[in-house]
Amino acid sequence: NAGVTQTPKFQVLKTGQSMTLQCAQDMNHEYMSWYRQDPGMGLRLIHYSVGAGITDQGEVPNGYNVSRSTTEDFPLRLLSAAPSQTSVYFCASSWVRGGTYEQYFGPGTRLTVT
Amino acid sequence: SQQGEEDPQALSIQEGENATMNCSYKTSINNLQWYRQNSGRGLVHLILIRSNEREKHSGRLRVTLDTSKKSSSLLITASRAADTASYFCATGKTGANNLFFGTGTRLTVIP
Numbered sequence: 001n002a003g004v005t006q007t008p009k010f011q012v013l014k015t016g017q018s019m020t021l022q023c024a025q026d027m028n029h030e031y032m033s034w035y036r037q038d039p040g041m042g043l044r045l046i047h048y049s050v051g052a053g054i055t056d057q058g059e060v061p062n063g064y065n066v067s068r069s070t071t072e073d074f075p076l077r078l079l080s081a082a083p084s085q086t087s088v089y090f091c092a093s094s095w096v097r098g099g100t101y102e103q104y105f106g107p108g109t110r111l112t113v114t
Numbered sequence: 115s116q117q118g119e120e121d122p123q124a125l126s127i128q129e130g131e132n133a134t135m136n137c138s139y140k141t142s143i144n145n146l147q148w149y150r151q152n153s154g155r156g157l158v159h160l161i162l163i164r165s166n167e168r169e170k171h172s173g174r175l176r177v178t179l180d181t182s183k184k185s186s187s188l189l190i191t192a193s194r195a196a197d198t199a200s201y202f203c204a205t206g207k208t209g210a211n212n213l214f215f216g217t218g219t220r221l222t223v224i225p
Contacts, residue, residue, distance in 0.1 A: 004156075031211040042118075042202055042215030043157070050211070058212065090156055094211055102147065103213060105156035 002026050006091050006106035013081040013113045021076040021109050023091030030096040032074040033103070036060065036087040043090060049074055050096055081113045118203055118216035126222040133190040135219040137203030138183075144208040146179055146186050151200045151218070160188075160201075195225045 007022045025032065030051045035043035035058075045058030049068040063085060065077040074093075078085060088110050092103040118139035127133055137146070145164045149157040163170045163179045163186070170177045176189040190197055200220050204213040 033212070035215075040217065042217045044215070045212055048212060092157075096211055101211070102159035102162060103211070105158070107156045
């Protein structure tokens with residue numbers, strides 16, 4: 001199993017550009033999520049999904065869009081990048097069966113917006 | 115925000131010593147999890163404790179949970195240089211997989 005994979009590892013954008021961060025998992029997990037991590041802070045939830053076709057907002061959803069067309073993939077789209085979106089982005093997945101289970105994290109994407 | 119807080123923010127110990135990290139949170143929870151993050155890497159799950167449990171062990175890890183004080187502690191015994199990492203607590207609520215992370219404790223174990 002590859003687990004949770006993310007691409008790209010690094011990205012530099014100019015203000016106003018758009019891009020998609022890719023996330024895939026091969027563990028057949030129903031739940032997938034995106035977090036951002038900023039210096040001195042923990043991870044903050046951006047968007048999440050409990051299954052294909054179902055997405056919802058987390059703590060900090062503004063400026064980001066998601067979709068979940070398959071169980072495996074959960075891309076995160078930045079519509080018009082802003083310097084405030086400079087961060088490290090992590091994708092995570094887990095099962096959803098009558099409780100809360102450990103989450104498996106990808107290696108992260110380091111995004112810089114200039 | 116439901117984000118928790120870890121204490122201390124940074125901890126430096128000698129190899130072989132024990133390391134204790136504390137986590138406080140604000141709302142009622144279903145479970146509390148601890149994760150480790152090595153520099154530049156993703157998070158790795160260490161241990162999960164449910165709200166009806168008071169203590170849990172896994173290898174050199176011991177976690178306690180006091181729901182009346184809304185706090186948890188992570189003890190790493192006989193620390194090793196490889197334990198050098200940031201440690202985060204995360205809380206989960208009933209009926210949802212969403213986790214709310216604390217700010218982390220940076221542990222340095224000196225060989």
